[in-house]
Amino acid sequence: EISGTRDTYTVDDLEMQLIWLYGLKKYGLGLDEKAMAEIWLEHIPHGCDEYSMAQRNLRRGILPPASGWKDNFFVDGMGATIRSEIWALTFPGRPDAAGFFAQQDAQVDHWGNGVRGEIFMAMAESMACVNSDIVASLRYALSKVEKGTELHHTIVKIFALYDAGVNEKDAYEYILLHYQRHPNFTHCAMNLAIIVFALLWGRGDFMKTTLLAVNCGRDTDCTGATLGSLLGIIN
Numbered sequence: 001e002i003s004g005t006r007d008t009y010t011v012d013d014l015e016m017q018l019i020w021l022y023g024l025k026k027y028g029l030g031l032d033e034k035a036m037a038e039i040w041l042e043h044i045p046h047g048c049d050e051y052s053m054a055q056r057n058l059r060r061g062i063l064p065p066a067s068g069w070k071d072n073f074f075v076d077g078m079g080a081t082i083r084s085e086i087w088a089l090t091f092p093g094r095p096d097a098a099g100f101f102a103q104q105d106a107q108v109d110h111w112g113n114g115v116r117g118e119i120f121m122a123m124a125e126s127m128a129c130v131n132s133d134i135v136a137s138l139r140y141a142l143s144k145v146e147k148g149t150e151l152h153h154t155i156v157k158i159f160a161l162y163d164a165g166v167n168e169k170d171a172y173e174y175i176l177l178h179y180q181r182h183p184n185f186t187h188c189a190m191n192l193a194i195i196v197f198a199l200l201w202g203r204g205d206f207m208k209t210t211l212l213a214v215n216c217g218r219d220t221d222c223t224g225a226t227l228g229s230l231l232g233i234i235n
Contacts, residue, residue, distance in 0.1 A: 017086040019043050020105065024090065033064035033104040040108060049186065050074035054109030064104075069111035076150075077186040078222040080106035081117035085229045088125030098126035099144065113151040117188035120145055120155075121195075121226060128233045134199050137230070154179065154189045155196055162200045168212070171197055175216055186219045194223050199230065206231050 023031045023039045037058050047055060050072055057067040069075050084102055091097035102122035106115040124141035131137060142159065145152040157178075161171050179193040194216040202209025209231060213223040 016044075016083045020083070020086050031101070031104070033107050036105060036108050037064055037067065050077045050079045050109045050114070058108075065107040065111065068107045068109050068115070072109070072111065074114075074184060074186065075111040076113045076117075076188045077110065077184060078114075078117065078188050078191050078219050079186065080110045080114055081121050081188055081192065082222045082226055084118045084121035084226070085125055085233075087122040088129060088233065091126055092129030093126060095123035095126040095140065095144070098122040113149060113188045116145055116149060116151045117192055120151065120192065121230075125230055125233055128230055132234045134204060134230065134234060137234075138196060138199065150189045151192065154193045158193055158196045158200070161197075168201045171201060172212070172216070180216075180218065186222065191219045191223050194218065195227050198223070199227050202227075204231070204234070206235075 019039060020031075020036070022043070023036060026039075027035050040054070041058050044051070044055070046052070050068075053070075053072040053074060054067050057070050057072075062070050080102075083105065084098075087098040087101045087105070090101070099119045099122055102118040103115055106118040110118075120141045123144055124137045127137040127140050128134070138155075139159070142152070142155050145155065158171075158175075161174060166174070175193055175197055179190045182190050194213050197216070198209045198213035202212050206228070209227055210224050213227055214220040216223070
């Protein structure tokens with residue numbers, strides 16, 4: 001149970017969402033990025049990568065959204081995308097609301113594609129709560145991604161392969177060739193390419209979908225957990 005005391009929590013895929021549950025309980029729909037920054041400082045005293053950069057900025061009085069991009073090499077990391085489910089499950093069938101709160105959340109410690117990634121998954125998951133259709137949910141979320149961005153270009157390409165009937169092996173090899181180059185293994189666009197590939201070619205089979213993702217490598221705990229959440233929602 002999360003209380004209002006100054007307790008210490010691990011910062012990662014699940015625990016961050018418990019912190020935001022506490023925030024929703026405290027602030028309701030008034031929860032915004034400034035309130036999230038206060039909660040972060042109170043309950044999350046340490047972390048790595050983008051978490052530590054955001055913490056340093058917040059402690060220096062740099063508030064969101066600047067806390068997400070100031071001196072932050074990891075702005076495009078997966079750290080926000082992996083905590084998207086809380087907003088989808090709080091606002092099932094309301095991707096606009098899920099996306100809004102996902103943006104407020106992500107801007108504390110990310111910028112650019114690192115923010116877009118959480119919005120994308122929150123919207124897809126929110127839609128999946130009411131239509132149980134993986135492809136339709138992902139297509140809807142893609143339609144809301146800012147055009148011309150790396151994330152939009154990447155996911156559009158994965159869908160183009162899928163719509164062209166490219167087989168699983170060739171699609172897998174294309175991803176390994178084109179989306180394995182970024183020096184940050186948690187890079188959001190790269191890992192979302194893997195997630196979308198696995199969800200499309202996995203066709204709802206939990207084990208196959210998970211193996212397709214983790215066998216692509218890179219940020220495997222995040223790719224497996226994120227697609228697992230969407231499949232859990234659908235099933």
